[in-house]
Amino acid sequence: MLRERMKRGIVCAVAVGCLGAQGATAQAAGECSLSLLERPHDGGTIAPFEGAVGDRRVALDAFISPFSSIDTRGIYLFDRGSETLMDGQPLGDRGIGPGSLYLSANDAFLVFASRQPLIPGPNAPVKNHAVFWIEVATGDLAQVTMSPDVETLDPRVSLDDDLVAYTSFGDPVPGGNPDHSTELFLTQLSTGVISQLSDFSGGFVKGPQMSGDGSRFAFAFQSVDLGMLPELWFVDRSAGMSTLVTSELSKLGFHGKVALDGSGRWIGFVSGADLVPGENPDGNDEVFLYDTQAETFTQVTHTTTGGSSNVILSADGRRIGFETTSELVAGDSFLVGDVPSGPFMPVTPPGFELFDVSMSADGSAVVLSSLFELTDQPHLGFGGVYLVDCGVETVLDIPTLDSRALMLLALLLAAAGWLVSRRRRLTR
Secondary structure, three states: OHHHHHHHHOOOOOEEEEOOOOOOOOOOOOOOEEEEOOOEEOOEEEEEEEEEEOOOEEEEEEEEEOOOOHHHOEEEEEEOOOOEEEEEEEOHHHOOOOOOOEEOOOOOEEEEEEOOOOOOOOOOOOOOOEEEEEEOOOOOEEEOOOOOOOOEEEEEEOOOOOEEEEEEOOOOOOOOOOOOOEEEEEEEOOOOOEEEOOOOOOEEEEEEEEOOOOOEEEEEEEEOOOOOOEEEEEEEOOOOEEEEEEOOEOOOOOOOOOEEOOOOOEEEEEEOOOOOOOOOOOOOOEEEEEEOOOOEEEEOOOOOOOOEEEEEEOOOOOEEEEEEOOOOOOOOEEEEEEOOOOOEEEOOOOOOOOEEEEEOOOOOEEEEEEOOOOOOOOOOOOOEEEEEEOOOOOOOOOOOOOOHHHHHHHHHHHHHHHHHHHHHHHHO
8 A cells, every 4th residue: 555655754753842922912802813923942933934724733834043954944833722833844955845835624634845855765856846745643754746857746635634636747647648738636545546637738737726525626727829828627526527617717927826615616716707797897807706516606806906816715615815906905915704705804914915825724814925024023034924813713524515504504604693793883
């Protein structure tokens, strides 16, 4: 079994070191705090390059400042409820690939891409990125992709830890990718079976997202023949179906990702098309949701200036977030609200561009990066990683497409909470 072979490559165990309350920001109920994720640790300060949030935990690609040795660069895990920091996997001088850090929605498994030979041997990466997997509870490390001369990026892992998805220009399913386009692949760890989930010619799969059970996927595809204009695709592996959702996805640029909730029902993206006839006549870049169950579009924003990007969805499908430069805010800000149409609340100060954005499983927290200083505390590196925390909640079980009753209950609870809060405001 591939899993049994991979677990022989254990090189570390997670060590837990507790922090005090330094760096924590007090907040009232219903409010959100914004803090720089730099915390005292081992006689220095953790300075992250990138972060990704699961449920209660945040994975950080970081080093310890003042910078004394490359050995301090590694993956650290921060618990936003207890302010606990855990040492994880050392990364060495090559670190991880940009935007490749991913923590599962249940905080149990971590995947990332790195050019560092973390497990020595003939399959260790040399100049390209390989995908690695970590079990958080034990610190077990394994290498998932085994072609040292092939680039593999954008990893995602299922909640049960058996499926890892990633992009590659290789041909791991012999004969499936003869033109070496960047395609989407899936490795089943328990069997070692690799499946090719896309089959294009002359282009690149970008920013794939996977449902919690590993059955549904959403991604952008940029075709050389189409001038690299991105298309939005949905793949339902259990039904053996691939669907072109729209060929009018906005140019991806630096923010080349779409969003997918944990059930695989909602896809979030940005488009300048009039996908809901009559709602976007000026062709402005708007946030949309595609319901893969009903096969319908919902236009989330209705603006006339600026544009939006960095769309994210919570795994439970209740919350959506996006960055916007439109008239919704006074400058570039990140907004968070309820699926499908808000209301929305800005959670970052205006005027600062963001990247590497992720949302917790219940939508109560957002982790994002910026080259700018979003708080009064100056960051130590070239950029800062920030935590927007609206309070740790108990996460609902992530619903599947068949759990319609649970989805309805979640919507009813959200509506009841809104009515209670509205009644309180009206009686003040």
